[in-house]
Amino acid sequence: xxxxxxxxxxxxxxxxxxxxxxxxxxxxxxxxxxxxxxxxxxxxxxxxxxxxxxxxxxxxxxxxxxxxxxxxxxxxxxxxxxxxxxxxxxxxxxxxxxxxxxxxxxxxxxxxxxxxxxxxxxxxxxxxxxxxxxxxxxxxxxxxxxxxxxxxxxxxxxxxxxxxxxxxxxxxxxxxxxxxxxxxxxxxxxxxxxxxxxxxxxxxxxxxxxxxxxxxxxxxxxxxxxxxxxxxxx
Amino acid sequence: xxxxxxxxxxxxxxxxxxxxxxxxxxxxxxxxxxxxxxxxxxxxxxxxxxxxxxxxxxxxxxxxxxxxxxxxxxxxxxxxxxxxxxxxxxxxxxxxxxxxxxxxxxxxxxxxxxxxxxxxxxxxxxxxxxxxxxxxxxxxxxxxxxxxxxxxxxxxxxxxxxxxxxxxxxxxxxxxxxxxxxxxxxxxxxxxxxxxxxxxxxxxxxxxxxxxxxxxxxxxxxxxxxxxxxxxxxxxxxxxxxxxxxxxxxxxxxxxxxxxxxxxxxxxxx
Ligand SMILES: Nc1ncnc2c1ncn2[C@@H]1O[C@H](COP(=O)(O)OP(=O)(O)O)[C@@H](O)[C@H]1O
Ligand SMILES: [Mg+2]
Numbered sequence: 001x002x003x004x005x006x007x008x009x010x011x012x013x014x015x016x017x018x019x020x021x022x023x024x025x026x027x028x029x030x031x032x033x034x035x036x037x038x039x040x041x042x043x044x045x046x047x048x049x050x051x052x053x054x055x056x057x058x059x060x061x062x063x064x065x066x067x068x069x070x071x072x073x074x075x076x077x078x079x080x081x082x083x084x085x086x087x088x089x090x091x092x093x094x095x096x097x098x099x100x101x102x103x104x105x106x107x108x109x110x111x112x113x114x115x116x117x118x119x120x121x122x123x124x125x126x127x128x129x130x131x132x133x134x135x136x137x138x139x140x141x142x143x144x145x146x147x148x149x150x151x152x153x154x155x156x157x158x159x160x161x162x163x164x165x166x167x168x169x170x171x172x173x174x175x176x177x178x179x180x181x182x183x184x185x186x187x188x189x190x191x192x193x194x195x196x197x198x199x200x201x202x203x204x205x206x207x208x209x210x211x212x213x214x215x216x217x218x219x220x221x222x223x224x225x226x227x228x229x230x231x232x233x234x
Numbered sequence: 235x236x237x238x239x240x241x242x243x244x245x246x247x248x249x250x251x252x253x254x255x256x257x258x259x260x261x262x263x264x265x266x267x268x269x270x271x272x273x274x275x276x277x278x279x280x281x282x283x284x285x286x287x288x289x290x291x292x293x294x295x296x297x298x299x300x301x302x303x304x305x306x307x308x309x310x311x312x313x314x315x316x317x318x319x320x321x322x323x324x325x326x327x328x329x330x331x332x333x334x335x336x337x338x339x340x341x342x343x344x345x346x347x348x349x350x351x352x353x354x355x356x357x358x359x360x361x362x363x364x365x366x367x368x369x370x371x372x373x374x375x376x377x378x379x380x381x382x383x384x385x386x387x388x389x390x391x392x393x394x395x396x397x398x399x400x401x402x403x404x405x406x407x408x409x410x411x412x413x414x415x416x417x418x419x420x421x422x423x424x425x426x427x428x429x430x431x432x433x434x435x436x437x438x439x440x441x442x443x444x445x446x447x448x449x450x451x452x453x454x455x456x457x458x459x460x461x462x463x464x465x466x467x468x469x470x471x472x473x474x475x476x477x478x479x480x481x482x483x484x485x486x487x488x489x490x491x492x493x494x495x496x497x498x499x500x501x502x503x504x
Binding site for chain 1: 389392
């Protein structure tokens with residue numbers, strides 16, 4: 001086994017996106033291990049916002065910008081870099097990356113300060129969430145803090161719960177909950193919108209069992225009611 | 235010789251796993267392959283009964299795992315087929331007596347002497363399921379054309395994928411022949427549309443299955459039986475042969491729809 005393969009890259013979903021924790025080690029090898037891991041999980045992570053916890057690694061702007069380019073090439077968005085190194089934090093700020101996040105995943109030895117919003121315009125992609133390229137079968141459960149895009153079907157018995165919107169490029173026949181944190185503006189779209197149950201924020205709708213012609217539909221809340229209407233693509 | 239391990243499973247109980255295991259094994263052996271079937275349903279064994287071999291059991295799978303006998307000693311040769319053997323499950327023991335790694339080890343040994351190792355699994359998704367799946371090269375899911383069975387099959391297909399044993403293949407068992415004759419076979423088409431896996435068999439609902447089970451003589455060995463033919467076709471498909479579905483069923487309207495559906499699935503996967 002090569003050294004690179006032995007590096008353990010930890011990726012977990014948090015409110016802002018995906019938090020990647022890097023272990024100790026030499027930088028170029030770590031960067032490679034991270035990209036390999038992203039490539040390995042590739043399809044599942046595409047479109048996600050990445051927050052890298054670089055711990056005490058010292059990264060200059062050139063290194064970080066190369067990292068950002070490579071992350072972008074892998075189909076993800078580098079959104080933030082957390083670090084206890086002053087240099088790394090400054091590099092991140094210069095590049096307009098977030099250096100603080102909401103939840104408790106702050107790197108050690110840093111004082112909590114005010115939330116830092118990225119200064120640069122968000123030209124690196126849409127307001128990202130996660131994208132899943134497979135069918136969710138009965139028993140599967142997918143939860144994410146942001147938007148969820150599924151390229152595949154959601155079968156009966158599967159559930160999808162998103163803080164943001166849910167878009168299914170396939171048949172949606174399981175349980176779906178958009179705006180799970182209470183966002184009433186969230187919506188659900190599917191090529192075939194026939195969920196067992198559909199929830200948006202605190203509203204629950206049970207679609208009729210028999211439906212006529214199948215066409216793409218979007219469901220959202222209007223005047224306190226869940227409504228579904230044709231989803232005109234593009 | 236490197237044998238293939240085929241695991242027959244379902245999620246839901248009573249859909250016909252044991253029946254399918256016995257019949258597919260018998261059909262493969264009747265084709266001239268060396269076959270051993272294994273009952274991984276510890277504590278609830280019945281593959282031996284379906285094959286009519288119950289009275290010959292001396293050792294069982296747990297005896298092999300716990301080192302009381304060699305694999306060879308636990309194998310019972312079938313009454314009718316020279317090349318068919320059974321390794322029975324223990325009737326009484328705790329099902330945690332066998333671990334996935336034991337199954338892998340035993341199957342690796344059997345692969346050297348057999349063409350096919352066919353494993354019957356217990357219902358559920360617990361240890362017994364994991365045991366049955368662990369050594370599999372191929373997983374065949376049995377379902378009935380009924381909502382709850384299909385829901386469980388879907389779940390199992392997902393678990394099989396997660397264990398990197400996919401894509402699973404599908405047998406729809408207990409198709410009502412009256413419905414087939416009426417051309418009213420939406421059930422199979424719907425099942426396939428939802429599960430989106432390769433169909434390797436459609437088996438009629440047939441009281442002769444019960445009769446053959448009670449006799450301990452697999453229906454796959456009855457040349458004139460349509461149900462037997464359905465199991466023989468499954469065995470041939472599992473060996474890689476292309477067997478059209480019309481060979482076992484006569485209804486064009488229904489079959490036309492199925493084969494169209496299968497074509498479009500293939501197109502989508504390609
Ligand atoms: N195609 C069929 N037609 C009629 N009865 C069947 C058929 N397949 C299975 N059965 C019956 O259904 C019952 C359950 O079958 P079994 O193979 O023991 O299921 P499992 O192993 O999945 O629990 C048995 O009584 C069996 O004879
Ligand atoms: Mg059984």
